[in-house]
Structure formats: structure tokens, C-alpha cells
Amino acid sequence: MSGSPGAEGALPLEPDRAQMEAAGIAALARAVAFIEGLDSAPGQSPATPELLRALAAPPPEQGRPFPEVLDQAMAALRPGFETAGPGYLAYIPGGGLYLSALADLLVAASNRYGGFADAAPGLVTLDHSVLGWLAGVFGYPEGWGGDLTSGGSISILSAVVTARDARLDGRLHDGTLYVSDQAHHAIAKAARIAGIPEANVRVVPTAGDLRLDPQRLDDAIRADQSAGRRPFLIVASAGTTNAGVVDPLGSLADVCAGHGIWLHVDGAYGGMFALTDRGRARLAGIDRGDSLTVDPHKGLFLPYGTGALLVRDGTALRASFAMRGAYLHGFDVEGGLPNPADHGPELTRHARALRVWLPLHAHGVAAFRAALDEKLDLARAAYDALREIPTVEVPWEPELSVVCFRHRAGDQATQALLDDVNGAGPVYLSSTQIGGRTYIRICVLSFRTHADRVTAAVDLVRAAARGH
Numbered sequence: 001m002s003g004s005p006g007a008e009g010a011l012p013l014e015p016d017r018a019q020m021e022a023a024g025i026a027a028l029a030r031a032v033a034f035i036e037g038l039d040s041a042p043g044q045s046p047a048t049p050e051l052l053r054a055l056a057a058p059p060p061e062q063g064r065p066f067p068e069v070l071d072q073a074m075a076a077l078r079p080g081f082e083t084a085g086p087g088y089l090a091y092i093p094g095g096g097l098y099l100s101a102l103a104d105l106l107v108a109a110s111n112r113y114g115g116f117a118d119a120a121p122g123l124v125t126l127d128h129s130v131l132g133w134l135a136g137v138f139g140y141p142e143g144w145g146g147d148l149t150s151g152g153s154i155s156i157l158s159a160v161v162t163a164r165d166a167r168l169d170g171r172l173h174d175g176t177l178y179v180s181d182q183a184h185h186a187i188a189k190a191a192r193i194a195g196i197p198e199a200n201v202r203v204v205p206t207a208g209d210l211r212l213d214p215q216r217l218d219d220a221i222r223a224d225q226s227a228g229r230r231p232f233l234i235v236a237s238a239g240t241t242n243a244g245v246v247d248p249l250g251s252l253a254d255v256c257a258g259h260g261i262w263l264h265v266d267g268a269y270g271g272m273f274a275l276t277d278r279g280r281a282r283l284a285g286i287d288r289g290d291s292l293t294v295d296p297h298k299g300l301f302l303p304y305g306t307g308a309l310l311v312r313d314g315t316a317l318r319a320s321f322a323m324r325g326a327y328l329h330g331f332d333v334e335g336g337l338p339n340p341a342d343h344g345p346e347l348t349r350h351a352r353a354l355r356v357w358l359p360l361h362a363h364g365v366a367a368f369r370a371a372l373d374e375k376l377d378l379a380r381a382a383y384d385a386l387r388e389i390p391t392v393e394v395p396w397e398p399e400l401s402v403v404c405f406r407h408r409a410g411d412q413a414t415q416a417l418l419d420d421v422n423g424a425g426p427v428y429l430s431s432t433q434i435g436g437r438t439y440i441r442i443c444v445l446s447f448r449t450h451a452d453r454v455t456a457a458v459d460l461v462r463a464a465a466r467g468h
């Protein structure tokens with residue numbers, strides 16, 4: 001047996017074949033048991049102080065037996081929100097497709113370098129293939145550029161940086177950008193990181209329909225132009241986090257075109273519904289942005305850590321992010337396969353392509369379309385059923401898969417209702433503030449959520465609403 005010496009039972013850095021297989025089977029058995037337990041797992045579970053204390057211990061000088069360490073790892077994974085379970089209807093749920101976990105195992109075991117095409121041409125082809133498929137879904141013509149990111153926030157950051165570089169010539173103090181009061185805070189955060197003065201982020205108030213109004217937007221732009229400022233970017237939502245509302249993307253694209261302003265479409269939550277017929281209709285105009293964020297760890301049910309960015313003009317994306325050090329001589333920017341490192345802030349990175357590509361090829365796109373269609377149906381069913389509860393107000397018909405509602409007695413009763421529902425166990429919901437009022441949200445987006453769980457959620461709301 002090779003490898004470093006360890007205490008009795010500790011694995012060496014280079015385990016032999018039998019050790020690798022035993023360790024792999026032990027980990028896999030726990031993963032499968034975890035997934036099998038999701039159906040009956042509570043929507044959230046607390047962590048005991050003893051557990052957290054044990055987990056905070058520093059690594060020992062001599063290794064411990066692997067099964068023991070694995071069991072502790074599983075204990076660490078257990079408490080918190082059951083984000084992989086069918087009852088997780090809070091925030092924006094995502095997924096955790098099993099095949100993506102297996103893909104990550106293969107990527108990590110092979111330790112392929114995904115930053116440059118020459119280092120891993122096959123893997124980088126998968127990266128390009130996945131992005132190319134997305135470009136096709138969203139109608140981005142040849143010449144597009146893209147990046148698989150760690151999530152929506154970094155995708156939005158890269159978009160803001162690209163728009164800044166393409167439109168502001170390095171002069172940031174008078175560049176203004178526009179969002180609605182329903183936009184995700186990741187945009188303001190990206191602007192701050194990108195050096196756009198916070199006072200230059202214009203938040204356009206929405207009316208009762210919660211949409212960014214093209215006329216109000218145009219007024220705000222003209223006011224800034226008259227004051228000598230330089231409007232350079234509008235970020236529209238293709239599905240807001242609060243209520244799943246889609247901004248009028250086509251009209252906003254017209255406003256942008258009229259002023260030469262960059263349009264970024266934030267489809268982190270809603271974008272992937274474009275795989276369905278209803279979604280495509282509701283997201284009309286999503287193909288007209290200069291750039292687009294989607295978040296496969298939401299709408300494609302992948303594990304956390306998978307976002308994506310598409311930019312219509314790939315040259316603009318590379319102008320912001322392609323850079324070389326002397327030690328990286330020989331990796332061409334143009335021609336041949338695009339290098340992922342030239343399309344985003346990361347150099348060495350987790351090769352994310354396989355966790356996207358493998359489930360898409362193994363399950364087929366139709367499986368994703370059908371699952372997303374089911375989510376639209378479930379949200380509609382929740383809306384219809386909630387409206388039958390007399391003490392509950394459900395103001396917005398769901399456009400995608402978010403339903404917001406509140407107790408008619410006010411914020412306090414709404415909060416009490418939420419606490420009762422979450423305390424029951426089978427589902428976990430979250431709340432938000434819209435127009436200064438508290439709303440409970442049901443967001444159906446996990447591939448594991450089906451009709452029985454949505455019915456259970458509504459039943460719990462009905463029972464709890466009686467008590468407040």
C-alpha cells in the first residue's frame with residue numbers, strides 16, 4: 001500500500017483500488033439514503049449546539065476512519081432548510097439532480113483544467129455546447145459569447161462589467177443604470193462592485209402590476225440625459241424573485257434601442273421557463289437583450305453553484321475579461337474553441353459543464369420541459385385553491401411559478417400564518433415585502449415537488465388561516 005502513513009484506519013492520499021471503491025460505495029450509499037429520506041424529511045430541522053461544536057473542531061494531525069468522517073459529514077448536511085426536498089417552496093428552490101452529483105464526482109476525480117481549451121478540449125467543448133444550446137433556446141444569434149458561472153449574482157456582475165466597459169469608456173461617475181423596485185439586489189451589488197456610484201442606480205417604482213413601466217423608465221432616462229448624465233444600462237426582470245412577474249421585455253428593448261442603452265435581462269429565476277410553450281409566450285422579447293442571466297441551479301434543477309451568462313456580442317464580453325500573464329503564453333483568444341477563462345472573472349475554476357451536460361443528455365430536454373410545465377400547473381392550482389380561502393388575499397395571478405398571498409387581517413396575522421404553516425413540517429415557505437406589506441410566497445420550482453405537496457401546503461394554509 002502506497003501513500004502517507006496514517007493512524008489505524010485512516011486512508012492514505014493515494015488509496016488503492018479496493019480502498020477507493022469501498023470509500024466511493026460508502027459515500028454513495030449515504031447519498032442515496034439521503035435522497036430516499038427526502039419525502040418524509042421535515043421542511044426544516046434545527047442544529048443542536050453540541051453538533052455545531054463538534055463540527056467546528058480543527059482537523060486532527062492523524063486521520064480518522066473514513067466511515068466515521070463520512071457520518072459526521074452527513075450530520076453536517078442534515079440541519080437547516082430541506083432545500084432538496086419536495087416541500088421546499090421558499091425563496092427560489094432549485095434542485096440537486098442526482099446525475100449532476102455524479103458528474104461532479106467525475107470532474108473532481110479527473111481534475112480537468114477547464115479554463116483553457118488546450119488544457120481540456122473535450123470538456124471545454126461541452127462548456128461551449130451547453131452555452132450554445134442556451135443561446136439557441138433564447139434566440140441569441142451567431143457571435144454570442146457566454147460563461148457558466150457559479151450563480152446568478154456572478155453572471156449579473158459580468159454583465160454589468162461588460163455593459164460598463166462597452167458603454168462608459170472608463171468614465172464611471174456619470175453613468176446611470178435602471179432597475180425596477182422589484183429587481184433583485186444582486187444588480188445593485190454588481191453595480192457597487194463594478195465601481196458604479198450607488199447614487200447612479202435608479203430604482204423606478206412599479207405600479208400595482210409590479211412591472212417596470214417603459215414610459216416611467218423613458219422619463220427617468222430623459223431626466224438624466226438632460227442633467228448631463230449618461231444612462232448606459234437597464235436591467236429587466238424575466239421573472240422577479242418576489243412574485244415571478246415578467247417585465248415588458250419587448251417594450252423595454254425598444255426604449256433601450258432608442259437611447260443606445262445596454263439591456264440586460266435577469267432571467268435567473270424565470271428564464272428557463274422558455275423551454276415550455278406557456279413560458280416562451282410569457283417571456284416574449286427575452287431574445288432582444290444585449291445579455292441574459294439564467295440560473296441552471298434554479299430552472300434546470302442543478303445543484304447550487306451553476307449560473308450562466310449569454311452576451312449577444314461575444315467580442316464585448318472578451319474585451320472585458322480576456323487577459324494574459326507571461327506564464328499563460330500560447331493560449332489564443334480568438335479562433336479555435338473559446339477559452340472559458342476569457343469570458344469571466346475566473347482563471348482556474350470548477351469545470352461546471354459536465355454537471356449541466358450530463359443530465360441534459362441522459363434525461364433529454366423533454367424531461368426538463370415537462371417538469372417546468374408541471375411547475376406552472378402547480379402554481380396555478382395553488383393560486384386557484386388559495387383564492388377559495390375567505391380570510392386570505394391572493395392579489396396576483398401567477399405568471400410563472402410564484403404565488404403571493406397574505407392574511408386579510410394584516411401583517412401580524414400573515415406572519416403568524418407563516419409560522420404555523422412552517423411549524424407543521426411538510427412544507428417550508430418564505431415571506432417578502434411588496435408595497436410595504438408582508439406576503440407569504442409559494443415558489444414551486446423543485447423537480448421533486450408534485451401535486452400532493454402543493455395540496456398539502458394549501459391545506460396547511462387553510463387550517464392555519466382559521467386560527468388567526
Ligand SMILES: *Cc1c(COP(=O)(O)O)cnc(C)c1O
Pocket residue numbers: 092150151152153154184186237239240241266267268269270295307
Ligand atoms: C436568484 C436570483 C438572482 C441571484 O442569483 P444567485 O444564483 O442566487 O446568485 C438574481 N436575480 C433573480 C431574479 C434571482 O431570482
